[in-house]
Ligand SMILES: Nc1ncnc2c1ncn2[C@@H]1O[C@H](COP(=O)(O)OP(=O)(O)O)[C@@H](O)[C@H]1O
């Protein structure tokens with residue numbers, strides 16, 4: 042039985058998810074931090090295949106299935122056991138990324154991609170999803186400024202693709218207003234960090250009023 046809290050961070054590339062997640066983690070030492078695709082050995086291996094710049098021949102459905110496979114393994118090996126132990130799990134990306142990137146931006150269809158993911162996740166959905174909203178130009182500019190970050194196959198997509206990713210997220214936001222909370226990610230790191238921490242703390246208090 043799950044009694045932990047599953048929180049996911051979503052948004053276009055360069056929105057600041059990873060930066061804010063690591064700051065939040067410092068304030069919540071009991072939380073387990075992880076990411077997709079990856080987080081455990083088998084899923085990190087799949088991540089390398091998906092994101093390799095060499096794999097330009099990858100079919101969009103293959104890509105969607107590989108993300109779902111990595112998701113399944115990560116969920117079963119790492120997320121589910123942590124939730125069963127009552128932990129707070131903070132995950133950088135989850136199923137909404139597949140719906141926005143593969144379902145909407147790649148054009149496979151949000152419902153189609155949702156259906157293969159239902160097989161992978163068996164109804165294990167986040168309790169809360171924080172969506173970091175940013176203009177794709179601004180997100181990509183942040184990435185370009187940061188020379189240390191690896192450039193992956195999806196970073197090499199054109200601006201139109203990244204604009205569609207954002208549109209995809211907006212559709213998901215309309216579909217799941219209770220679960221997904223939108224945050225304007227164009228502000229300063231400190232500001233976004235505080236807002237994120239407030240959202241998470243209020244969720245944790247709502248679920249466990251004694252906190
Ligand atoms: N609010 C912000 N303002 C300016 N730069 C930021 C902000 N948040 C993150 N960054 C920088 O932008 C780059 C991408 O951030 P990152 O956290 O990796 O984004 P994501 O995980 O969403 O792709 C990093 O160099 C990071 O330091």
Ligand SMILES: Cc1cn([C@H]2C[C@H](O)[C@@H](COP(=O)(O)OP(=O)(O)O)O2)c(=O)[nH]c1=O
Pocket residue numbers: 053054055058059077078108133134135136138139140142143193195196
């Ligand atoms: C989890 C997931 C990620 N992605 C993409 C989003 C990113 O471009 C890439 C993950 O690379 P990553 O370097 O982790 O990007 P970010 O720091 O922006 O989270 O994979 C999908 O297309 N579908 C998915 O289901």
